[in-house]
Amino acid sequence: VTVHADHAEATRPRTVTIPHVGRIEGHGGISVRIVGDSVREVDMDVFEGSRYYEALLKGRSFLDVQGIISRICAICSAGHTVAALDALERALGIEVTERVHHLRGLLVLGSTVESHALHVFALALPDFLGFDSVIAMSARYPEQVGFALRLKQLGNHIQELVGGRAIHPINTLVGGFGRLPSPDDLRRVRDGLLEALPPLMGCVELAAGLAVPGWPERKAVHVALEPYEEAYRFRGRFLCTSRGARYPVEAYRDVVREFTVEHSHAKHAALLSGETYRVGALARLALWGHFLTGRGREARERLFPLGVSDNVLFNNWAQLVELVHCLERGVEVCDLLLELPPAEREMTPYEVHAGRGVGALEVPRGTLFHEYELDEAGRVVSANVITPTAQNLAHLEGDLRQAAERMIQAERDIPEPRLKLGLEMVARAYDPCVSCSVHVVRER
Amino acid sequence: LSPPVLVVGFGNALCGDDGAGPAVAALLRRQGLPRGLRAVDGGTDALRLLSYWEGEEDVWLVDALVRGAAPGTVHHLGRDELLRVDQAHGSAHELSLPENLRWLVLCDPRLARVRFRLWGVEPDRLDRREGLSPGVRAAVERVAAEIRRLAAEGGETTAPAKPLASAETAE
Numbered sequence: 001v002t003v004h005a006d007h008a009e010a011t012r013p014r015t016v017t018i019p020h021v022g023r024i025e026g027h028g029g030i031s032v033r034i035v036g037d038s039v040r041e042v043d044m045d046v047f048e049g050s051r052y053y054e055a056l057l058k059g060r061s062f063l064d065v066q067g068i069i070s071r072i073c074a075i076c077s078a079g080h081t082v083a084a085l086d087a088l089e090r091a092l093g094i095e096v097t098e099r100v101h102h103l104r105g106l107l108v109l110g111s112t113v114e115s116h117a118l119h120v121f122a123l124a125l126p127d128f129l130g131f132d133s134v135i136a137m138s139a140r141y142p143e144q145v146g147f148a149l150r151l152k153q154l155g156n157h158i159q160e161l162v163g164g165r166a167i168h169p170i171n172t173l174v175g176g177f178g179r180l181p182s183p184d185d186l187r188r189v190r191d192g193l194l195e196a197l198p199p200l201m202g203c204v205e206l207a208a209g210l211a212v213p214g215w216p217e218r219k220a221v222h223v224a225l226e227p228y229e230e231a232y233r234f235r236g237r238f239l240c241t242s243r244g245a246r247y248p249v250e251a252y253r254d255v256v257r258e259f260t261v262e263h264s265h266a267k268h269a270a271l272l273s274g275e276t277y278r279v280g281a282l283a284r285l286a287l288w289g290h291f292l293t294g295r296g297r298e299a300r301e302r303l304f305p306l307g308v309s310d311n312v313l314f315n316n317w318a319q320l321v322e323l324v325h326c327l328e329r330g331v332e333v334c335d336l337l338l339e340l341p342p343a344e345r346e347m348t349p350y351e352v353h354a355g356r357g358v359g360a361l362e363v364p365r366g367t368l369f370h371e372y373e374l375d376e377a378g379r380v381v382s383a384n385v386i387t388p389t390a391q392n393l394a395h396l397e398g399d400l401r402q403a404a405e406r407m408i409q410a411e412r413d414i415p416e417p418r419l420k421l422g423l424e425m426v427a428r429a430y431d432p433c434v435s436c437s438v439h440v441v442r443e444r
Numbered sequence: 445l446s447p448p449v450l451v452v453g454f455g456n457a458l459c460g461d462d463g464a465g466p467a468v469a470a471l472l473r474r475q476g477l478p479r480g481l482r483a484v485d486g487g488t489d490a491l492r493l494l495s496y497w498e499g500e501e502d503v504w505l506v507d508a509l510v511r512g513a514a515p516g517t518v519h520h521l522g523r524d525e526l527l528r529v530d531q532a533h534g535s536a537h538e539l540s541l542p543e544n545l546r547w548l549v550l551c552d553p554r555l556a557r558v559r560f561r562l563w564g565v566e567p568d569r570l571d572r573r574e575g576l577s578p579g580v581r582a583a584v585e586r587v588a589a590e591i592r593r594l595a596a597e598g599g600e601t602t603a604p605a606k607p608l609a610s611a612e613t614a615e
Contacts (some may be wrong), residue, residue, distance in 0.1 A: 004503075030587075052572050062523060070485075071456065071457060071458055072456075072458060073488065074487045074488040074489035074492070074538070075489065118491070118538070122539060122547070132532070133532045134539075134543075135543065135550060138550055138551075142589065145547075145550070149491070149547060149548070149551045149552075150551075153491075153494060153495075156491075156492055156495055157495070160495055166486070168487060443477070
């Protein structure tokens with residue numbers, strides 16, 4: 001954690017470095033340079049990794065793509081897997097069965113439970129409750145901290161059941177599944193999801209009583225996939241914006257303009273109009289929150305009584321709403337799967353040929369695109385992966401500017417640690433995944 | 445027979461020497477495991493430990509550890525020393541290995557009796573590439589040999605395991 005402060009009298013320039021966000025070996029992460037009461041620059045030296053994917057996948061067989069992509073990040077593994085399979089199946093013209101559709105849906109719900117539980121409880125809530133870590137938070141909120149771990153494990157368990165093993169799933173295949181979960185396994189998952197609902201609603205109450213600072217609030221364009229049916233869903237074939245535009249996902253390159261910026265190793269993204277935009281739970285809630293039902297709807301009304309805010313700090317609460325939704329939807333999907341006749345495996349036969357396909361999915365951090373072009377032998381000729389974090393970086397930059405200026409305007413001599421914590425909260429609210437991060441233990 | 449031991453190699457095999465942990469697990473499995481010893485690739489999320497922990501009282505962890513020593517140096521940390529490492533975050537949106545262990549130990553009383561220890565391998569390259577640097581590759585062999593020696597005391601050695609898929613042999 002490094003704070004550089006230069007106390008020259010008149011302007012007092014200072015640089016606040018935000019740790020743990022995009023902090024990659026050899027890169028500087030995010031720093032905000034403030035002169036007087038305005039932000040001079042936001043320097044985002046972040047390696048997001050989009051270009052790395054292509055180098056990693058080019059020339060490989062389409063059958064190897066999933067095994068490689070799932071190793072990029074444990075938390076994002078299921079999302080990458082489903083988006084990659086979607087793209088590859090479209091390239092090969094494969095139509096998956098209803099069972100495979102629901103099993104992949106369950107996998108996505110499990111990964112969203114895991115990811116949101118970790119982010120809301122271990123990374124965001126401690127900031128709002130005044131603790132520096134989830135461990136410190138347990139002194140006053142032991143039940144919530146214990147529940148959060150159980151919830152994350154429930155999300156893991158669902159992924160293990162569908163994916164075939166705890167680490168690096170092997171069961172999810174192009175065209176189908178290797179081994180299907182047994183009805184007893186599905187019933188146990190269903191019970192676990194139902195049991196988690198009451199304590200989760202208790203956490204919604206806890207969050208509803210917390211104040212959310214307004215400094216990063218500014219108008220935002222939200223983008224998310226239109227659900228494939230009239231319900232709150234994480235899959236769809238059209239991309240919608242809060243401006244009312246609607247595009248088929250195949251046209252994503254025309255909608256999402258990627259550009260490189262000097263101070264970053266990541267691709268940034270904007271709409272063709274040049275506007276930056278936001279993807280993720282808050283965007284989904286803004287666009288499709290009216291589709292929520294049951295406890296999910298109750299949670300939305302409790303946490304967003306005045307409607308969905310543009311303030312990114314509310315993304316944490318949007319994730320909490322989605323956690324409730326995932327538990328309820330998970331029960332429904334288990335029921336749908338239990339109604340199907342038992343089977344041991346499920347595969348759609350296919351022939352390998354040249355083709356191109358785009359896969360899109362709403363993952364915990366927002367819309368994820370995978371696109372592959374295959375040659376006649378099924379080798380990857382080109383690959384393009386656009387992660388939600390890459391799409392959010394440019395908008396995050398604007399939010400950081402806004403938050404820093406508002407905090408300084410409200411309190412000219414704001415102490416460095418408080419300013420830094422505020423900016424960290426803004427960056428953390430995006431729940432950024434800097435793909436392919438190293439995970440080493442570091443001793444100071 | 446040796447008491448049961450679980451060896452977990454943590455790290456990201458797509459990030460150079462961060463793959464040291466999974467490489468140790470893969471090497472142990474290739475060489476054949478002493479009876480009573482299991483070796484798994486733990487990937488990058490230590491909170492998933494409970495998914496594959498089968499009640500072993502000895503859980504031996506291998507991970508890359510940055511202490512500023514020469515690349516390939518192997519550090520040994522006992523349970524208390526490991527749990528005291530002052531690092532909350534691991535990557536942008538994950539907690540660190542010590543923080544994850546603290547959380548697990550805090551919430552699961554069964555882990556109170558587990559003797560954790562860590563073999564920490566000092567990395568050389570942590571950029572996005574597959575494969576280990578020469579010094580770390582040698583360290584992986586030393587760590588595997590040490591673990592086998594410790595675990596095999598009085599135990600038999602089973603036949604070598606079947607070779608793993610290429611993506612799992614991160615050497």
